[in-house]
Amino acid sequence: MNRTTSSEPQKILLVTGVSGAGKTTVLKTLEDLGWEAVDNFPINLAGQLLKIPASGGDDGPNIPLALGFDSRTRGFDAEALIRQIKHLQNQPKLNILTLFLDCAGVEIERRYAETRRRHPMAQDRPAMDGIAIDRTLMEPFQRWAENVIDTSKLSAHDLQQVIRERYTSEKSPHSTITVTSFGYSRGVPHNADLVFDLRFLRNPHWDSLLRPLTGLDASVSEYVAADPEYDEAMQKIRELLRFLLPLYDAQGKAYVNIAFGCTGGRHRSVHVAEKFGNWLREDGFALTVSHRNLTSRPIDALEEPANGANRTMSRQDSKST
Structure with a gap:
């Protein structure tokens, strides 16, 4: 048969x-x-x-x-x-x-x-x-x-x-969404459609207790979410995606790749990618969340603040905020 x-x-x-x-x-x-x-x-x-x-x-x-x-x-x-x-x-x-x-x-x-x-x-x-x-x-x-x-x-x-x-053989009325976290120190994903730079948030790398952890750990998520600018920034990004994604659907775009980046790709971007993955699922989108640099080795030299502040001050600032 x-x-x-x-x-x-x-x-x-x-x-x-x-x-x-x-x-x-x-x-x-x-x-x-x-x-x-x-x-x-x-x-x-x-x-x-x-x-x-x-x-x-x-x-x-x-x-x-x-x-x-x-x-x-x-x-x-x-x-x-x-x-x-x-x-x-x-x-x-x-x-x-x-x-x-x-x-x-x-x-x-x-x-x-x-x-x-x-x-x-x-x-x-x-x-x-x-x-x-x-x-x-x-x-x-x-x-x-x-x-x-x-x-x-x-x-x-x-x-x-x-x-x-x-x-992919199935035809869907919605775009297939991929949410990716990445580290700028290792390059921007080549296939990203929308890129959000999260380096304005305070960096858990400079907390010695948080450094070996990742954005999947609750203590790191709490640390990132406690940044004074966090709530407003997340809501604005969410509103933007709620506006853009239906427009991509209307244009028949099959794939939308949303990338969240921080310096090393292990803390801030991982936490935010997971958060937006949950939010977009709540909004009815099917998606995949991927963490490109989650297992990359943390390197102090790559995490230096872009504004030129020294490493000791960054560590003290992040503990005091």
């Missing part, structure tokens, strides 16, 4: 690429979008998988399917797999596309170093050796894939946003 029951062809996305380029992130994002996602799937078993009814049953919706595989997948042979996929594509009830994730070797090496994982193709050798082997094995798929995304300069959040924009 075939899993395809509607009049439309079964949509299948084959997600592959070099190891470390973001395949797991893509599959998790697709799953959040309502796709059925299977990672490390032996593609030579795809024919048998498609005979299994979808999770909604034979009369359920035609749920799109994402299958992840790479050079580590059992039975991997690039040329043989491409031939098998071409054979499946000849079936009229299947709409099969391939997404290839590429990434620069130096960036993959950095990612493996950060996570302290060994490259699967170089368990006892430098990571760059494994990267070169993996790229050679995956090269036929890179040439053949209909869609290629280079993730070299994309954070995990940026990649998630790209996938949402390309593969």
Whole structure:
């Protein structure tokens, strides 16, 4: 029995690429979008998988399917797999596309170093050796894939946003909203539509008890909210968003990215992003809240006040206010 029951062809996305380029992130994002996602799937078993009814049953919706595989997948042979996929594509009830994730070797090496994982193709050798082997094995798929995304300069959040924009199937009368916190010391998010600078609020970084905490902690939130300018500023921003977001809807803008920034991206911006996430949900908007620099290391030099005040005075001022 075939899993395809509607009049439309079964949509299948084959997600592959070099190891470390973001395949797991893509599959998790697709799953959040309502796709059925299977990672490390032996593609030579795809024919048998498609005979299994979808999770909604034979009369359920035609749920799109994402299958992840790479050079580590059992039975991997690039040329043989491409031939098998071409054979499946000849079936009229299947709409099969391939997404290839590429990434620069130096960036993959950095990612493996950060996570302290060994490259699967170089368990006892430098990571760059494994990267070169993996790229050679995956090269036929890179040439053949209909869609290629280079993730070299994309954070995990940026990649998630790209996938949402390309593969969201549901049509909504409202824009899809992303609320992001970030640190100016590490750059403004490249895809931000509206940016609010929160560096006018007093900085919890200079309180030794609050410095190791984040804007997700109640004590930091209370500290930020106690700033004399906080309430009025938050209400004005909320009024502005209440005015602008319906206008974006009316213009058919599919995605609106709202970014709140402070110096390091760990305290003020995190608290405010969470607050606006809750407010916008109360106003009926569906959204995602993301904290780009939440786990970044706090660095005193990056937190120096923009007005040139010295560090000691800033710390004293923040304790006295």
